[in-house]
Amino acid sequence: MNTAPETHQITPSRIMETATAFFASKTLLSAVNLGIFTALSGKSLSGKEIQNALKLHDRGVYDFLDALVALGFLNREGLLDTASYSNATDTELFLDKNKPSYIGGFVEMANDRLYPFWGSLEEALLTGKPQNEIKHTGRSMFEELYAKPERLKQFIDAMSGISLGNFMALTRKFDFSPYSTLCDVGGAAGILSVEVARQYPHMSCTSADLPAVEPIAKEYIATKGMNGRVKTANVDFFTDEFPKADVITMGMILHDWDLPNKKMLIQKAYNALPEGGAFIAIEALIDDDRRKNAFGLLMSLNMLIEFGVAFDFTGADFERWTKEVGFSRVEVITLAGPSSAAIAYK
Amino acid sequence: MNTAPETHQITPSRIMETATAFFASKTLLSAVNLGIFTALSGKSLSGKEIQNALKLHDRGVYDFLDALVALGFLNREGLLDTASYSNATDTELFLDKNKPSYIGGFVEMANDRLYPFWGSLEEALLTGKPQNEIKHTGRSMFEELYAKPERLKQFIDAMSGISLGNFMALTRKFDFSPYSTLCDVGGAAGILSVEVARQYPHMSCTSADLPAVEPIAKEYIATKGMNGRVKTANVDFFTDEFPKADVITMGMILHDWDLPNKKMLIQKAYNALPEGGAFIAIEALIDDDRRKNAFGLLMSLNMLIEFGVAFDFTGADFERWTKEVGFSRVEVITLAGPSSAAIAYK
Numbered sequence: 001m002n003t004a005p006e007t008h009q010i011t012p013s014r015i016m017e018t019a020t021a022f023f024a025s026k027t028l029l030s031a032v033n034l035g036i037f038t039a040l041s042g043k044s045l046s047g048k049e050i051q052n053a054l055k056l057h058d059r060g061v062y063d064f065l066d067a068l069v070a071l072g073f074l075n076r077e078g079l080l081d082t083a084s085y086s087n088a089t090d091t092e093l094f095l096d097k098n099k100p101s102y103i104g105g106f107v108e109m110a111n112d113r114l115y116p117f118w119g120s121l122e123e124a125l126l127t128g129k130p131q132n133e134i135k136h137t138g139r140s141m142f143e144e145l146y147a148k149p150e151r152l153k154q155f156i157d158a159m160s161g162i163s164l165g166n167f168m169a170l171t172r173k174f175d176f177s178p179y180s181t182l183c184d185v186g187g188a189a190g191i192l193s194v195e196v197a198r199q200y201p202h203m204s205c206t207s208a209d210l211p212a213v214e215p216i217a218k219e220y221i222a223t224k225g226m227n228g229r230v231k232t233a234n235v236d237f238f239t240d241e242f243p244k245a246d247v248i249t250m251g252m253i254l255h256d257w258d259l260p261n262k263k264m265l266i267q268k269a270y271n272a273l274p275e276g277g278a279f280i281a282i283e284a285l286i287d288d289d290r291r292k293n294a295f296g297l298l299m300s301l302n303m304l305i306e307f308g309v310a311f312d313f314t315g316a317d318f319e320r321w322t323k324e325v326g327f328s329r330v331e332v333i334t335l336a337g338p339s340s341a342a343i344a345y346k
Numbered sequence: 347m348n349t350a351p352e353t354h355q356i357t358p359s360r361i362m363e364t365a366t367a368f369f370a371s372k373t374l375l376s377a378v379n380l381g382i383f384t385a386l387s388g389k390s391l392s393g394k395e396i397q398n399a400l401k402l403h404d405r406g407v408y409d410f411l412d413a414l415v416a417l418g419f420l421n422r423e424g425l426l427d428t429a430s431y432s433n434a435t436d437t438e439l440f441l442d443k444n445k446p447s448y449i450g451g452f453v454e455m456a457n458d459r460l461y462p463f464w465g466s467l468e469e470a471l472l473t474g475k476p477q478n479e480i481k482h483t484g485r486s487m488f489e490e491l492y493a494k495p496e497r498l499k500q501f502i503d504a505m506s507g508i509s510l511g512n513f514m515a516l517t518r519k520f521d522f523s524p525y526s527t528l529c530d531v532g533g534a535a536g537i538l539s540v541e542v543a544r545q546y547p548h549m550s551c552t553s554a555d556l557p558a559v560e561p562i563a564k565e566y567i568a569t570k571g572m573n574g575r576v577k578t579a580n581v582d583f584f585t586d587e588f589p590k591a592d593v594i595t596m597g598m599i600l601h602d603w604d605l606p607n608k609k610m611l612i613q614k615a616y617n618a619l620p621e622g623g624a625f626i627a628i629e630a631l632i633d634d635d636r637r638k639n640a641f642g643l644l645m646s647l648n649m650l651i652e653f654g655v656a657f658d659f660t661g662a663d664f665e666r667w668t669k670e671v672g673f674s675r676v677e678v679i680t681l682a683g684p685s686s687a688a689i690a691y692k
Contacts, residue, residue: 010435010436010439010440011436011511011682011683012436012440012449012507012511013682013683014418014419014436015374015419015436015437015440015441015449015453016449016452016508016683017683018370018371018374018417018419019371019374019375019378019452019453019456020371020456020460020641020644021367021368021370021371022367022368022371022372022460022461022464023464023641023644023645023647023648024364024367024640024644025364025365025366025367025368025371026368026464026465026467027467027644027647028361028364028365029365030467030468030471032365033468034468034471055472056471056472057471057472057473057474058474059474059650059654059655059657060470060471060474060647060650061471062636063643063646063647063650063657063658064471064647066632066636066637066643067640067643067644067646067647069636069637070636070637070638070639070640070643071364071640072360073360073361073364076637079635079636080636089356090356090357090358090360090361091361093356094356094358094361095361103358103361103362106362106365107361107365110365110366114366114368115368115465116465118368118369118372119372119461119462119465121372121373121376122376122379122380124406125376125380125402125403125406125407125410126401126402126403127403128403128404128405128406129403161358162362165357165358286412289425290408290412290415290416290425290426291412291415291416291422292416293416294370294413294416294417295366295369297409297412297413297416298366298369298370298373298413299369300409300413301369301373301406301409301410301413302369304405304406304409308405309405311405311409312409336357336359337357337359337362337363
């Protein structure tokens with residue numbers, strides 16, 4: 001083969017790793033769905049004990065568990081019949097269903113919805129059409145969610161799971177001291193409002209979302225003992241103006257919509273703020289040069305799969321759109337992992 | 347939340363990265379399937395030119411291409427409307443369909459077969475049953491392949507793609523000088539025989555496989571100009587003994603079978619070798635402690651999904667099985683990426 005000398009230097013390793021990366025994804029997603037990390041909460045179990053607890057077939061037990069060891073999600077002492085498995089530090093904290101720090105809601109949704117929908121990425125690229133429930137029901141993703149309380153709960157848990165780290169980072173990195181009131185538009189379970197109210201006792205926070213979401217938010221706020229500090233409000237952001245507040249926040253809201261709706265939401269945020277107020281969008285913001293934040297770009301493809309017309313954006317996009325409606329200044333603060341807060345000051 | 351202080355140190359980043367790693371997989375798999383790297387062979391194109399060539403919808407073009415840039419599979423100069431895209435060094439060499447170094451056969455198979463089948467990993471773990479075509483047709487994977495020439499060709503191309511790097515490494519790392527004859531059992535297109543014959547002009551090599559495979563092997567051998575040097579032989583390794591040879595090789599064959607069949611194949615290799623002969627199995631060998639080679643363990647789960655009873659194994663397993671039938675000594679040589687050659691000397 002006349003390319004042989006060249007292939008000695010250039011290897012297909014990166015291609016093979018990415019081409020098969022779904023093996024590792026699905027192994028982790030299945031482990032969460034089967035409840036392995038919950039079964040191992042605070043203790044060690046043998047392979048046989050895990051097999052019995054999860055009703056696994058003989059064939060795959062040790063390959064499955066040892067793959068999770070090799071991926072760093074389980075610890076292990078001994079080998080095969082003498083092995084004793086336990087959770088890694090992060091899976092113990094974030095993937096035990098009985099801990100408040102559980103983020104497995106997102107993982108469960110990735111398993112049940114995103115993995116199969118991404119199977120049709122090619123069709124999405126060719127047609128520009130969403131590839132989720134809408135293909136079969138004709139209803140939009142949000143219509144689906146609001147029609148099915150258990151789906152809505154799963155979606156909100158998923159969003160809470162992936163957002164908590166960002167909201168905690170935001171309360172450390174953004175100084176809320178100059179402000180008194182905050183309204184989190186599309187607040188879901190109220191996580192952001194609870195985090196800000198906890199870190200800034202002087203702040204009055206409101207989590208605004210559709211009526212179907214309110215019971216979920218009220219329950220979360222009560223569980224956190226923040227009843228007096230965080231309020232809920234019913235807001236349909238297509239038909240209603242936003243409640244007035246010094247700070248308007250939106251966590252992973254803008255990326256769900258096409259450009260006209262993004263601009264409509266930005267305009268309403270502007271209208272609700274006083275001079276000097278801050279509009280904060282928390283997103284997997286794409287870097288301005290669109291070549292570093294792979295996750296942000298892939299999340300934008302995820303928006304194509306979920307909504308068709310929706311898309312993620314850069315800090316430069318956010319600055320252009322917010323300045324168009326009158327905001328004076330924009331800054332970007334990096335948060336957890338690939339996420340950032342884009343902040344526009346009125 | 348009472349775990350808040352702890353979550354400041356421990357982040358869910360690794361969990362989130364692996365949980366969403368299938369985004370990147372499917373993006374690369376779709377790019378290969380759509381022929382992007384072939385369209386970009388040896389040249390640069392604008393986003394619009396790629397869109398037209400591949401008939402992509404407006405919505406996803408730049409997110410898709412820029413995600414491939416961020417993942418390192420495309421290069422880019424300029425941005426959006428002024429962007430010019432070209433292949434990265436590895437995708438130019440390995441993912442251009444018109445190059446003999448194309449390994450996209452495996453990627454195409456991963457896209458068409460493995461990605462959807464891995465959607466049922468949980469069912470495989472609970473039942474021990476394969477999750478591939480057999481679920482719908484009742485025929486085994488190999489019966490399916492041999493019944494459909496285009497599927498067989500795709501499978502053989504896939505195996506060739508992922509094996510070439512290993513076979514090239516083997517001819518560099520293993521000294522074939524003391525031997526005169528080689529028989530590659532389950533030789534598929536004959537890649538291993540061609541590589542060995544090319545590097546060791548004194549060697550007489552035979553690629554042995556089922557009759558349905560022979561035309562594919564003959565064509566490959568002729569294309570490589572190795573007609574006189576590499577022979578083909580029809581061998582059904584369930585019913586036939588192997589042709590006698592100084593070296594018997596098997597590339598990703600043993601992992602396709604359950605333990606009794608693995609041992610049957612090892613016995614037949616032993617029978618076909620002279621004293622001092624070598625039996626070489628090339629596999630994604632799992633490390634003896636089953637905690638380092640994640641890909642080997644995941645490949646074993648892939649065998650569960652393809653065959654149910656089949657599984658990958660460690661060098662220690664290989665040593666135990668080969669010594670049981672009389673081999674005297676075993677060594678392991680690492681090859682490309684996560685693969686190794688396990689060698690048993692008679």
